[in-house]
Amino acid sequence: MGNVVDYWRLTKPRVTLAIFLLFFLAVLAGYGGDSSLSKTEQFRKITLGSMIVLTAVSGSNVLNNRMDYDIDGIMGRTKNREIPSGRISIKAAQCFGLQFIIISAVLALVLGDHFPTLLLLGLASYLLIYTLALKRTSVLNVLGAAPAVASPVWIGWILGKGYLDLAGFLTGVLVMIWGPLHLWSLAAVYSEDYRSAAIPMLPSIIGVRRSCWYILTSAMALSIGSLSLFFLGYYGLMYFAGVTLASTVLVTFSIMTVARPSGRRNWIMYKFSAPYMVIVLLFAAIDRFLVA
Numbered sequence: 001m002g003n004v005v006d007y008w009r010l011t012k013p014r015v016t017l018a019i020f021l022l023f024f025l026a027v028l029a030g031y032g033g034d035s036s037l038s039k040t041e042q043f044r045k046i047t048l049g050s051m052i053v054l055t056a057v058s059g060s061n062v063l064n065n066r067m068d069y070d071i072d073g074i075m076g077r078t079k080n081r082e083i084p085s086g087r088i089s090i091k092a093a094q095c096f097g098l099q100f101i102i103i104s105a106v107l108a109l110v111l112g113d114h115f116p117t118l119l120l121l122g123l124a125s126y127l128l129i130y131t132l133a134l135k136r137t138s139v140l141n142v143l144g145a146a147p148a149v150a151s152p153v154w155i156g157w158i159l160g161k162g163y164l165d166l167a168g169f170l171t172g173v174l175v176m177i178w179g180p181l182h183l184w185s186l187a188a189v190y191s192e193d194y195r196s197a198a199i200p201m202l203p204s205i206i207g208v209r210r211s212c213w214y215i216l217t218s219a220m221a222l223s224i225g226s227l228s229l230f231f232l233g234y235y236g237l238m239y240f241a242g243v244t245l246a247s248t249v250l251v252t253f254s255i256m257t258v259a260r261p262s263g264r265r266n267w268i269m270y271k272f273s274a275p276y277m278v279i280v281l282l283f284a285a286i287d288r289f290l291v292a
Contacts, residue, residue: 002088010082010093011100012061016054019152021278022175023053026156028285030168037162045111049159052107053152056119059100060126060148066093067131075193114164115155122151139200142183146176153281167234171284174225178277181218184211185270189263208266212257215269219254223247226280235287242283250276 073084126148134141150172157168187201203211
């Protein structure tokens, strides 16, 4: 049941690509700290790390689809996904997702050091805390997924730097702030979907208009946090210029949704919030190599 394309879509490839980009850009942003490793050994570790992130994120997305298939069938945005539409069975999806998770766990054990712990943190955060425990019960559910989006960044930073320093840790914290901002922006667009499925996302509980204030506050905190890494001396002028532009746009869109709420403005905010952290890490990586 289901063809190759169906199984490919079950992994949420756009989400997987976005998280992988955060991981790989974190490798580049932190690169150059540990000179004791040979180029061959560095390449081996980065390759293994890439495979860990790709398999873990893909497997997590598949299992998320499996655990949420009932509510996916209710919401207009997700009712045509592979499981609720019947193209892939629950059992097949579960086996498919677990295979990815097992592969990622084995590779993390081969890589050793802190990588199994960070993998476990990411999986537990997304699958257990967010999907199973909080998504259907708490209005603050998206906070449970925050470590899941930060752990690939920390893995990437360790692979590039050789260790997790304060700059790498804070970069991961920025991603933890970005995750809820992006998910709330999504929920503001599809609040009726979440309300119909009885999922207590912030906009569906307190209303889209009020939730836009939370989104604006998060956007301001994220922008200040991103720029603070320049003032702390971790990145240079190239980073400052790129992040200033991206943050200005992010906060401007947030203010627009508060000042004059509309479906179109919420959609624009959601679409721009998606690549924001990729842009930040891209300029961090460019800045790092310019300084090097």
